[in-house]
Amino acid sequence: MIRREGIINTLIFLSLPAVAGAALLLDEPFTITLATRAAILALAAVGLNLALGLGGLVSLGHAAFFGIGGYAMGILASHAQSYVPLIDTWIVIEGTKSMPVIWLVAVIASAFAALAIGALSLRTSGVYFIMITLAFGQMFYYFAISWPAYGGEDGLSIYVRNDFPGLNTLVPIQFFGLVFTILALVLWAMGRLAASPFGLALNAARQNAERVETVGLTPFRLRLVAFVISGAITGLAGALFADLNRFVSPSMFSWQMSGEFIVFIVLGGIGRLFGPVAGACLFVVLEHMLSGVSEFWLIYVGAILLLVVLFARGGLIGTLAGRAVAHD
C-alpha cells in the first residue's frame, strides 16, 4: 500500500511539470501560469500541513504569513521600482528586485510573526486556537487595508517581475521551473523533517500530548517550532504568489485565503506529504473549469469538499491509495 501511495505521489507531483511542459509545446503560456499558481498554492499548503497535518494545529490564520511574504515582496520591489529608499535615516536601506533577497526577507519576517503568534496562540487549543489564529490573521488584514503607503485596500502593483540570477523570470516556463524547484526542495525537506525525531515527536504530541511529556519532550516547544517553520514556508509561498501576480493586496491576508489552504490539505489528504500538492492542483483545475460554468463555482467545490469529508477521509491520495490514515 505504501508503495502504491508512493506511485500516486510521484504521478501527482510530476503532473505539474508535465502540464507545464505540454503547455510549452502547445504554446499555451496561460496554462503554464496556472501550473505555477498551483505549485505556489501547494507550497503554502505544504507549510500549513506541517502545523495542521503533523502537529494537529488547525490554524485559520496562515494567510497572515502568506500576506507577510507577499507584502515583503511588494514593499521591497516597489521601493526598487521607485528608487526611493525603504529607510532613509542614518542608515539607508534600498528596495530590491532580487528574488533571493526578497525570499529571505519574506521567510524571516513570517517566521518572526509565526513565533509571536504561535507563542500566544499555542497556549490555547481546539476551537480557541482556531479563533485566536483567525483573529491574528484578521488583524493583519485590517492593518493592510488601512496602510495607505502601500496601496491600502487597492493593493500594490509591481510592474516588472523580480530577478533571479541566470533566469528570465518573465518567461512563464522559467518562472515555473524556479517555483517547482523550490516546491520540490521544500517537499524533500518536509519529508526528512517528518521522519526525524522532531517530526516523530510532533506527530506523537498530536496523538497523546501527556505521553510525550512523560518521555521528556515539551509539546508546546515542539508545536511552536513547527508553527514557525510552517509560517516561514507559507511566507515564502506568499512572496512567490505576489511575484506571479505582480500584485499584492490585503486579500492575501484574508481568512478566506487561510480557509483555502485548509481546503487544499483536506482535499488532498491531511498529514500526507503530497496531500497539499494534490489538493492545490485539484482546486486550481476546478477553479479553472468550474468558473467557466458558473460564477458560483465555489458551491461545487463546497459539495466536493463535503463528499471528501464524509466519504473519503484520507483525501484524494488516501482514496486512491486505499489507506485512510496518513503515514508519510
Add this chain to the structure above:
Amino acid sequence: MTLLRMENVQASYGQTQALFGVDLQVGEGEVLALMGRNGMGKSSTVKVMCRLLKHASGQVQFAGMDLGGMPPHVAARAGLGLVPEGRRCFPNLTVYENLIAAARAGVWSFAAVTELFPRLAERRDQMASSLSGGEQQMLAIGRALMTNPRLLILDEATEGLAPVVRQEIWAALARLKAETGLALIVVDKSLAELSRVSDRAVILERGKSVWTGTMDVLNAEVADRYLGV
C-alpha cells in the same frame, strides 16, 4: 543511596482526595513492588512521581531534587521513565519511530531494546496500532528505556496480557534487574511474580501506605489483609 523518596504525600483530583499520606522510597538498583487493591491509589502515586498529578502536601524527591512544581517533561529528563497503564504507544507511528521519537543519548539504543525484546525488531516497520497487547507493552517499556532513565516505573506491568506474554515481560524485568541495575517500581497484581523480581514492597490502602517491607516477610496474613489474596 535513595533515588526516589515520597514522604506523607497527599494529592487530590479537584475536590476528591486520592492520596492521604504515602511514604515510600526506592534506592539505586532496587526493585520496589507497589501493591494494593483496585482504587487504593497506586496509579495516583505513580502520577505524582511522574508529575502528571501535583501533590498538595508532603515531599517528593528524586535524586536529591525536589519534584514539587516540576513539570512532567523536566522530571522525565531528570531520569524518571514511565510505562503507563494501558501502554499508550503512539498508534500512528511504527515500532522504530515510537522508539526513536523519545530517544536520548545513553546506553539504551534501538539495538539494545530489540536485544531485550527481539519481537520488536521483527515488527520494526509495523504500526504500533497493529501490534498485540504484549508487543505494545514491550514497545512501551522500550520507549521508556530509550529515554535512558535512572528509575523505570511500570504501572500495571502485565495487566490484560496472555499468560505466556506475561512471562516474557517478567523475564525481561528480571534481566533488567540483573544485568543493568536499573531501579524499578512495578505496579502489578501478581504477587507471585512480584515476589520473584522485587526486593521490597509498599502496600497502599485507601490512599495511604500501610505496609512496607522486604518480600520475604510479606506473608500470607499481610497479603490476605491488604491484597485480598
